[in-house]
Structures are given as structure tokens and as C-alpha cells.
Amino acid sequence: MKMTMRRDVLLGMGAGMGAMALPGIVRAQGAARVVVVGGGFGGATAARYLRRLNPELRITLVEPQERFVTCPFSNLYLGGLRDWDSITHGYDGLRAAGVEVVHALAEDVDGSARTLTLADRTRLDWDRLVLSPGIDFRWGELAGYDQAAAELAPHAWKAGPQTQLLRRQLEEMEDGGTFAIVVPQGAFRCPPGPYERASMVAHYLRTHKPRSKVLILDSQDRFSKQALFQQGWQALYGDMIEWIGQSDDGLVVEVDAGAREAVTAFGTRHKADVLNMIPPQRAGLIADRAGVTDETGWVPVRADRFESARVPGVHVLGDATIAAPMPKSGFCANAQAKVAAAAIAADLAGQEPPPASFANTCYSLVGPGYGISVAGVYRAEGEKVIEVEGSGGVSPLEAGPGFRQAEADYGAGWYASICADVWGTA
Amino acid sequence: MIRLLSIIPLAAGLGAAHAQDLDPAAVQVLAGPCANCHGPDGRSPGAIPSIAGLPEADAVKRMLAFRDGTDPSATVMPRLMKGYDEAEIRALARWFAEIGQ
Numbered sequence: 001m002k003m004t005m006r007r008d009v010l011l012g013m014g015a016g017m018g019a020m021a022l023p024g025i026v027r028a029q030g031a032a033r034v035v036v037v038g039g040g041f042g043g044a045t046a047a048r049y050l051r052r053l054n055p056e057l058r059i060t061l062v063e064p065q066e067r068f069v070t071c072p073f074s075n076l077y078l079g080g081l082r083d084w085d086s087i088t089h090g091y092d093g094l095r096a097a098g099v100e101v102v103h104a105l106a107e108d109v110d111g112s113a114r115t116l117t118l119a120d121r122t123r124l125d126w127d128r129l130v131l132s133p134g135i136d137f138r139w140g141e142l143a144g145y146d147q148a149a150a151e152l153a154p155h156a157w158k159a160g161p162q163t164q165l166l167r168r169q170l171e172e173m174e175d176g177g178t179f180a181i182v183v184p185q186g187a188f189r190c191p192p193g194p195y196e197r198a199s200m201v202a203h204y205l206r207t208h209k210p211r212s213k214v215l216i217l218d219s220q221d222r223f224s225k226q227a228l229f230q231q232g233w234q235a236l237y238g239d240m241i242e243w244i245g246q247s248d249d250g251l252v253v254e255v256d257a258g259a260r261e262a263v264t265a266f267g268t269r270h271k272a273d274v275l276n277m278i279p280p281q282r283a284g285l286i287a288d289r290a291g292v293t294d295e296t297g298w299v300p301v302r303a304d305r306f307e308s309a310r311v312p313g314v315h316v317l318g319d320a321t322i323a324a325p326m327p328k329s330g331f332c333a334n335a336q337a338k339v340a341a342a343a344i345a346a347d348l349a350g351q352e353p354p355p356a357s358f359a360n361t362c363y364s365l366v367g368p369g370y371g372i373s374v375a376g377v378y379r380a381e382g383e384k385v386i387e388v389e390g391s392g393g394v395s396p397l398e399a400g401p402g403f404r405q406a407e408a409d410y411g412a413g414w415y416a417s418i419c420a421d422v423w424g425t426a
Numbered sequence: 427m428i429r430l431l432s433i434i435p436l437a438a439g440l441g442a443a444h445a446q447d448l449d450p451a452a453v454q455v456l457a458g459p460c461a462n463c464h465g466p467d468g469r470s471p472g473a474i475p476s477i478a479g480l481p482e483a484d485a486v487k488r489m490l491a492f493r494d495g496t497d498p499s500a501t502v503m504p505r506l507m508k509g510y511d512e513a514e515i516r517a518l519a520r521w522f523a524e525i526g527q
């Protein structure tokens with residue numbers, strides 16, 4: 001019987017499997033070790049689910065921060081609809097689930113010796129490595145924008161002190177001022193994020209500084225959930241939010257962070273009172289050290305197991321990967337982590353990984369009680385991710401207030417569920 | 427909690443090809459993204475309904491209605507259910523029914 005066999009093999013799965021095992025043959029050498037780099041949406045999920053799939057595995061999670069602040073719902077913090085603690089999560093839940101959590105920065109990877117080196121030179125051996133480092137910024141690619149400039153014109157695109165700085169600047173802004181958001185070129189995390197941010201800033205301004213304005217300078221001509229956002233903006237904020245797309249000279253090529261000025265491709269200088277610069281992005285730098293990035297700065301992966309196409313035994317998740325048509329979202333990182341965990345657990349037991357299946361939903365809050373969403377269901381076809389035909393799409397444009405209210409509530413429900421799923425916190 | 431309950435009795439009615447596809451490890455992967463909204467193991471801590479322990483027949487009916495666009499109260503489920511075939515929907519319903527509340 002197939003079931004009995006699978007159960008036996010899974011129970012025997014703790015055995016060490018340094019190299020690829022022949023199917024069904026399990027080398028008995030103590031528990032296999034999986035090291036996970038990054039305790040965000042992808043990494044923490046992978047660590048948690050690997051332990052659930054096989055409690056015999058030794059799972060080590062490497063993450064420098066002791067408290068993780070989520071980008072999801074950080075826009076609601078900016079808008080005054082959430083407090084800081086409610087978007088901050090610790091690692092006790094993962095420890096309670098049997099994950100060994102090491103607060104350190106991973107500095108180097110040796111894919112053939114199968115080791116990971118931490119900043120203090122400690123070396124960890126692994127049988128499988130999971131990288132979910134999120135993004136890093138391409139500092140200096142946009143003229144005038146480097147780390148020092150980010151202290152004047154914050155990005156707040158990694159949640160933390162930058163988010164609090166941006167909130168302070170918003171609070172200090174005079175009524176009648178302009179809050180500008182610059183949307184970068186190239187792939188960036190959370191395609192609807194800039195527009196949800198504009199919404200939440202407008203919500204704050206409408207209640208506190210109603211003569212002010214939100215200006216979006218965009219490198220794109222279309223954006224995620226555009227019709228829904230624009231409909232909501234009109235309904236809730238009138239003309240407060242102005243969006244300038246790329247063809248209307250929205251592309252910013254240079255900034256003067258001190259003067260809070262953004263200069264466009266055609267030389268228009270936009271002077272802002274708060275300048276929120278979202279910089280161009282790439283995979284977290286540790287991916288380079290592991291040799292898994294390509295010339296785009298992102299990581300190609302085999303969609304059926306989210307394993308590097310270049311270095312076997314190294315699985316990469318989340319924002320760092322090239323996974324289009326899946327967007328760079330926390331939801332996707334979580335879904336990919338479960339596929340990778342299942343593939344790793346099966347592989348270490350000498351079995352074929354189960355077929356991959358993913359989904360995504362990005363909820364955005366346009367205003368209190370006004371939520372919208374975009375969804376999709378995905379599978380692996382060969383090495384590529386494909387969207388299941390006929391699935392997914394955005395909330396209906398013609399829906400009434402009841403529907404928008406329900407999606408605002410379900411968005412909050414999603415946040416509670418995914419945080420429980422990732423960190424064991426609600 | 428690892429769940430490897432047999433779904434072979436269910437799959438038996440669907441022909442050999444599908445019985446192959448729907449082994450427990452595959453259903454567990456199909457069910458992965460559900461937890462993202464419905465909570466770990468389908469036990470929701472928030473506003474989205476729990477689906478752990480939902481009677482199988484009710485869950486199948488709801489999910490097929492979502493997929494066919496005949497549930498007027500739905501928001502996101504119709505868009506998601508269009509990504510699954512009927513055999514997968516039945517397997518998912520059984521998976522969450524067997525978890526228990």
C-alpha cells in the first residue's frame with residue numbers, strides 16, 4: 001500500500017542526507033540539518049513548516065533582528081490606523097516550535113562545502129540551505145540617493161526605523177504641504193504598496209492637514225489595482241492624490257534629498273515637504289555570496305521546488321527570486337516556503353517532491369473600511385511558474401460599500417492569520 | 427501537526443489517474459496557501475472564517491458555489507476557487523474536515 005510506505009519513509013526521514021540520496025535509500029547518520037537565512041515571511045515559514053513536516057530535522061534560523069517589523073500593515077501605521085507593537089513580531093513562537101533561532105548576520109555561503117559563515121566567523125554546516133533574505137537597495141543607482149540621503153528622504157521600504165522616521169516627517173509637515181512618493185524602475189517588492197501608502201497618507205492628511213497633497217511620481221504607466229485605487233481615491237479624498245505616470249514625465253532620475261527635490265527625465269523639479277523615495281531594488285546581498293543571482297540581480301529558481309537553478313541544495317524564496325507571474329509579496333513568500341519545505345522534506349527522505357501549487361492575495365486598504373484585493377492561483381510547469389487560467393483577478397469595480405468593508409475586515413483577518421502561520425503570533 | 431490521513435477511499439471514485447495525483451503530500455501542498463488566510467491548519471485567529479472541522483459535504487458545496495459564482499456573499503473565494511478542479515476541491519474539503527475544530 002502506497003500510504004503505509006510513505007508513512008514509513010517519512011518516519012525514517014531524520015537521517016542525514018548530505019548529498020542527493022538514491023530514491024528510497026536513507027543514510028543513517030543522525031538528523032539532517034537545514035539552515036534558513038532570514039526570519040521574514042519566507043524564511044520563518046520555511047523553518048516552521050520543515051519542523052512540522054519532520055520533527056526530526058534540525059532547523060536553524062539565522063536572522064539578525066530580534067524583533068521583526070512587517071512591511072505589510074506598515075502603511076496603516078503611517079496612516080495612524082495601527083500601532084507599532086501590532087506590526088512587530090518576535091521569535092519565541094518559532095523557538096517553541098523547535099526551531100533553533102540564531103540572531104546573527106549571515107556573511108558567506110560555500111555551496112560545495114555546504115557551509116554558511118556568520119559575521120562572527122562561526123561556520124554552520126547544512127544539508128539543505130534556504131535563503132529568504134528579501135531585498136537590498138541599489139544604492140547610488142538613482143543619482144543623489146544613497147544611505148545618507150535616506151535619512152533625509154526616507155524609503156521606508158524595509159519596515160523599521162525608516163518607517164518611524166517617515167511617520168515623524170508626516171506629523172511635522174505643515175498643512176498645505178506636499179508629500180511626494182517616488183516609484184522606482186525595475187521589479188520592486190509589493191507592486192500595490194506605493195498606492196496603498198498614498199492612500200494611507202491621504203487618510204492622515206484629510207483628517208489632520210486637509211489642504212495638503214500627495215504626489216506620486218511613477219516610473220510606470222500603469223499600476224496594480226489602478227482602476228480600483230483611483231476610484232477609491234476619488235470617493236474618499238477627492239483630488240488630494242495626484243498620480244503622474246512615466247509618459248507624463250513621472251520618471252525620477254535624480255534627487256536632492258537635502259532640498260527634498262526630485263528631478264524627472266525631462267528636467268522638471270518637484271519640490272516636496274516630505275520626500276518618500278522608494279529606491280531601485282535587487283535580491284538580498286547574501287544571494288550574491290551564494291552565487292545564485294543572475295545578471296539582473298535577482299535569483300532564478302526552479303518553480304517546482306524553489307531551488308536555485310545554479311547551486312543545487314540551495315532553495316531561495318520570496319522577494320529575492322524571479323517568480324513572475326507571482327508578485328513579490330509576503331503572501332507569495334509564505335506560499336513558496338511551504339512548497340520548498342515539502343520538497344526538502346521529501347528529498348531528504350529520498351522521495352519525489354509533491355506537485356507545487358501556490359496562491360496569492362494582496363489586500364490593500366484605500367481608507368478605513370475600504371479594502372480591495374488582487375488574487376491569483378499558480379502552479380509549476382516545468383521550471384516556470386504559471387498562473388492557472390481563469391483564476392484570480394481584482395475585486396469588482398462596481399462593488400458596493402458592503403463589499404469594500406468586508407475586504408477591509410478580511411484584510412485584517414489575513415494579517416492575523418499569516419502572522420500566526422509565520423511567527424506563531426497574532 | 428503532520429497529517430498523512432489516507433484519502434484513497436475518496437480518490438477511488440475518481441479513476442486511477444487522479445488517485446495518483448491526490449496523495450496526501452500533494453493535498454497538503456494544495457492546502458498550504460489556505461492557512462495564509464484561514465489560519466494555521468484552518469484555525470483562524472481573525473475575521474476570516476475557520477475551516478478546520480467544517481463538515482466535508484458542506485465545504486464541498488460552498489467551494490463549488492464559490493467557483494461557479496453562485497454565492498452572492500463571497501468576496502475573494504470565487505477568484506481563488508477558479509484555480510482548482512473538482513477533484514482538488516473535494517480533496518481539500520476532506521483535508522480540512524479531518525483536521526477537526
Ligand SMILES: Cc1cc2nc3c(=O)[nH]c(=O)nc-3n(C[C@H](O)[C@H](O)[C@H](O)COP(=O)(O)OP(=O)(O)OC[C@H]3O[C@@H](n4cnc5c(N)ncnc54)[C@H](O)[C@@H]3O)c2cc1C
Binds near residue numbers: 107134156158
Ligand atoms: C509598504 C509595504 C507594504 C507591503 N504590504 C504587503 C501586503 O499587504 N501583503 C503582502 O503579502 N506583502 C506586502 N508587502 C511585501 C512583503 O513585505 C514582502 O514581499 C515580504 O516581506 C517578502 O518576504 P521575504 O521572506 O522575501 O523577505 P523579508 O520578509 O523582508 O525577510 C527577509 C529577512 O532576511 C533577513 N536577512 C537579510 N539578509 C540576511 C543575512 N545576510 N543574514 C541573515 N538574515 C538576513 C532580514 O533581516 C529580514 O528579516 C509589502 C511591502 C511593503 C514595502
